Amino acid sequence: MKKATIILSTFILLIACKQKDNFDASGNFEADEVIVSAQQTGELISYSVQEGALLKANATVGQIDVKIAELQKEQAEATISALQQKTSNTSEQDLLVKKQLAVQEAQLDQQLHERIRTANLVKADAATRKQLDDIDAAIVQLKKQIAVTQQQLFVNNSNNSTQNRSILSEKAPLEKTAAQFQEQINKGRIINPIDGTVLVNYALKGEMQVVGKPLYKIANISTLDLRAYITGTQLPQIKLNQHVKVRIDQGEKGYKEYPGTITWISNKSEFSPKTIQTKDERANLVYAIKIKVKNDGYLKIGMYGETIF
Structure with missing residues (x-):
């Protein structure tokens, strides 16, 4: 009876082993697994990550202090605004020159009409040749004055444009600087990259973080x-x-x-x-x-x- 029990136990064990290895x-x-790391250096002023928590992709889960970067961006933007105040506006000066030019052109138009009338009078022996010569001289003088006025208007605009270009040439680098500070500000936000479960948390609110330091692992x-x-x-x-x-x-x-x-x-x-x-x-x-x-x-x-x- 004892021998039969041993044989039966051995048979059951062999069947179990066979079933277990049947794969x-x-x-x-x-x-x-994704390890999310800090992209900015500073104090972790807010943080809502817990192990086992389900996080959505693109969710903001923390914030690193970026006050210095914000102040630097404001300084760059203030400098850009100051550049606008340094530029000169010639609109008022141009308006005076343009009015002067309009008066001269009106005088020239009047002299041209007067020359036609005087020329007809000279043909009819009702005016002297000297009167016609005086009108011609006045017309030549007015044309010279108009040319000078037009040149003055051109020079004013050219000088103003050159001066403004020199001032505004500083604007593009400042805008790039402001954009760099904005990028630093953006990297202060901790954005969860994927939908998943937090496997391990490495950080706590209030700790100092440096670029590349792991914050948590998610999958x-x-x-x-x-x-x-x-x-x-x-x-x-x-x-x-x-x-x-x-x-x-x-x-x-x-x-x-x-x-x-x-x-x-x-x-x-x-x-x-x-x-x-x-x-x-x-x-x-x-x-x-x-x-x-x-x-x-x-x-x-x-x-x-x-x-x-």
Whole structure:
């Protein structure tokens, strides 16, 4: 009776071991983890990140003190405004010159009409030749005055433009400086890059931060990738987008199964990792694959999993 009990126990153990090893590949679950770092140096004046929290992409989760950058930007903008006050406006001066030019042109027009009338009178012996010569001389004088006035108007505008260009040439560099300070201000805001769950938090409100210092680690764990390894003889059994079964060990409850999809197959072999079991443990070279699995909350990064093709 004792011998029969031992044989039965051994048989059950062999069946259990056979069922346990009945899988095609195994590996660990992983996800793309993003470490969010400070992009500015200063005190962390606000911060709302907690481990396990769900964060939305582009959400503002913190603020680094950027008061110095704000003051520097205001100083640059004030200098730009002061440049506008330094520029000269010739509109009033131009208006006086233009009025003078209009008077001279009106006088010239009047003299031209007077010359026509005087010329007719000279033909009729009703006016002297000297009167006509005097009008011609006046016309020549007015034309010279008009030319001088026009030249004065041109010179005023040219000098004013040159002076203003010299002053406003400082505006573009100042605008670039203000833009640089604005970029520093923008980098003081901590923007969450992806939808995901905070895995690790490294910072606390009130701490001093420096550029590149990690603040928190986040990953989208709504779906995980099972990175498994197969032998060369198993390659013909799989293809991209193939649906497979993935399971995790639940102890006495057995296995919990999930549907999975093969999303990546390595195009080159590698030596089998010591922590990974394959169907043929004698194989030295294996191929890595990734199987995407929707997470129901039980799957964790680093958890061991098995797949059945």
